[in-house]
Amino acid sequence: MKTVLAFLLAACGGAAALPASAAGIPLYPTGPAEDSAFIRFVNAAGGSLQVQASGSNATLSLPEDKPASDFIPVAANKPVKGTLQQAGRRTPVSVTVKPGEFATVIALPGDAAQAPAVIKESPDDFNALRASLALYNADPGCRDAGLRTAGRNVEIFAGVASGRSARRLVNPVSLTVELTCAGKPQGAPIGLGALEAGQRYSVLVVPGAQGSRALFAADTVAR
Amino acid sequence: MVSLLAGLTILMIGDSHLATPNYLIGALHEDLLRQGAKSVHTIGVCGSTPGEWLAATPGTCGGAERTGSGKAVVKGNAAATVPVAQLIANEKPDLVILVFGDTMAAYTKPDFPKTWAWQQTTSLVKAIASTNTRCAWVGPAWGSEGGKYGKTYARVQLVSKFLAANSAPCQYIDSLQFAKPGQWATVDGQHFTPTGYKQWSDAIAKALVSAQTKETRQ
Numbered sequence: 216m217k218t219v220l221a222f223l224l225a226a227c228g229g230a231a232a233l234p235a236s237a238a239g240i241p242l243y244p245t246g247p248a249e250d251s252a253f254i255r256f257v258n259a260a261g262g263s264l265q266v267q268a269s270g271s272n273a274t275l276s277l278p279e280d281k282p283a284s285d286f287i288p289v290a291a292n293k294p295v296k297g298t299l300q301q302a303g304r305r306t307p308v309s310v311t312v313k314p315g316e317f318a319t320v321i322a323l324p325g326d327a328a329q330a331p332a333v334i335k336e337s338p339d340d341f342n343a344l345r346a347s348l349a350l351y352n353a354d355p356g357c358r359d360a361g362l363r364t365a366g367r368n369v370e371i372f373a374g375v376a377s378g379r380s381a382r383r384l385v386n387p388v389s390l391t392v393e394l395t396c397a398g399k400p401q402g403a404p405i406g407l408g409a410l411e412a413g414q415r416y417s418v419l420v421v422p423g424a425q426g427s428r429a430l431f432a433a434d435t436v437a438r
Numbered sequence: 439m440v441s442l443l444a445g446l447t448i449l450m451i452g453d454s455h456l457a458t459p460n461y462l463i464g465a466l467h468e469d470l471l472r473q474g475a476k477s478v479h480t481i482g483v484c485g486s487t488p489g490e491w492l493a494a495t496p497g498t499c500g501g502a503e504r505t506g507s508g509k510a511v512v513k514g515n516a517a518a519t520v521p522v523a524q525l526i527a528n529e530k531p532d533l534v535i536l537v538f539g540d541t542m543a544a545y546t547k548p549d550f551p552k553t554w555a556w557q558q559t560t561s562l563v564k565a566i567a568s569t570n571t572r573c574a575w576v577g578p579a580w581g582s583e584g585g586k587y588g589k590t591y592a593r594v595q596l597v598s599k600f601l602a603a604n605s606a607p608c609q610y611i612d613s614l615q616f617a618k619p620g621q622w623a624t625v626d627g628q629h630f631t632p633t634g635y636k637q638w639s640d641a642i643a644k645a646l647v648s649a650q651t652k653e654t655r656q
Contacts, residue, residue: 240454240457240458240484240499240500240626240629241484241499241500242499242586242587243454243484243485243498243499243541244485244541245540245541245542245543245544245545245546245587245588245589245628246541246542246543246544246545246547246551246554246555247544247551247554249551250549250551250552250553250554251551251553251554251557252553253553314549314551314553315549315551315552315553316553317553337553338553339552341552341556341600341603341604342603342604343560343563343603343604343605343606343607344603344606412606413560413604413606436557438561
């Protein structure tokens with residue numbers, strides 16, 4: 216867009232060099248060439264996960280106690296290629312993210328043949344007064360994933376199929392939730408802490424040694 | 439009656455609507471002084487987006503700056519944004535007024551880039567909120583459809599609705615409430631005639647006083 220703008224200005228005889236009051240306001244872009252796109256990586260494989268970007272030395276380390284990366288801005292419609300490395304296993308990954316899309320690559324337990332789960336969403340719920348919570352189901356063993364408030368059993372999400380996600384706005388309050396698969400509770404309740412207005416969060420359902428388990432992540436965008 | 443803007447130190451930053459002497463940097467700046475503001479400092483950089491006020495960014499189509507009762511100084515090619523954190527640290531304003539909307543609308547694109555707009559909006563609002571400085575966000579006005587920017591009423595409504603939902607804790611000033619679509623004459627669909635800017639300025643000043651009144655009552 217800026218190249219086009221520069222061409223247009225040059226073709227107009229260098230209008231950009233004139234004060235705005237003398238030449239009127241020159242044409243300028245009213246937005247980006249395309250919407251932003253993001254990718255993040257989540258370690259659900261256990262141990263420490265290294266994400267190696269193709270064609271560079273850039274490496275991202277995701278330990279078990281901080282399993283989710285921030286959402287990293289990427290060029291839309293161009294494949295993001297790399298390798299997931301964990302306990303001697305190397306799994307290639309290539310993901311193309313569309314404009315306006317947030318892609319999450321989730322390394323799952325298993326051998327090198329186990330492909331990571333890739334779940335994408337194009338949210339439309341940006342709101343500074345409420346919190347945004349998503350449920351990502353990356354566990355093929357969890358049918359119709361759901362989330363409800365612990366103790367009160369108020370449904371937040373229901374029927375999220377494996378490989379899919381759902382998102383909604385919630386009030387910015389402290390929340391403890393319970394994961395369900397096919398309506399049955401899975402594991403202990405999960406404290407999400409005090410959700411903040413304007414912030415975005417996700418609960419990810421991933422396979423665990425004792426069945427489905429949940430990971431909680433703030434959907435922070437890397438600056 | 440004393441205006442609730444009286445005695446305030448006001449910083450106003452934004453896009454092209456503040457970048458030419460007879461735009462908002464003229465009439466709105468003067469309205470704020472007339473309401474008794476202790477000082478008003480306005481910086482407009484044509485084509486700038488909210489996120490470009492987090493770090494110094496050269497303008498692409500000029501700009502202007504005005505301090506107090508002095509005249510607006512046209513910056514031309516020297517126009518550049520100043521990081522808002524730096525401005526707030528130096529000037530310690532009571533109120534920061536943001537004028538953005540048209541540079542986020544992508545009028546010529548089929549889809550509104552909402553993810554990018556969300557990044558732009560929240561990054562600037564968070565930078566101001568972290569200083570505990572009050573702020574007001576002046577959203578886009580109707581203008582007229584077409585023109586060289588391809589403005590449409592549907593898109594400007596969408597942008598205004600988006601900003602209303604995402605500019606908190608800044609007070610949102612909904613410029614679409616001030617007039618009917620096409621009511622104020624423009625020169626190119628997006629920028630108003632001096633009369634149009636005077637109408638917009640007066641409506642913004644009135645809304646700011648009203649917003650401050652509500653805040654005082656709470």
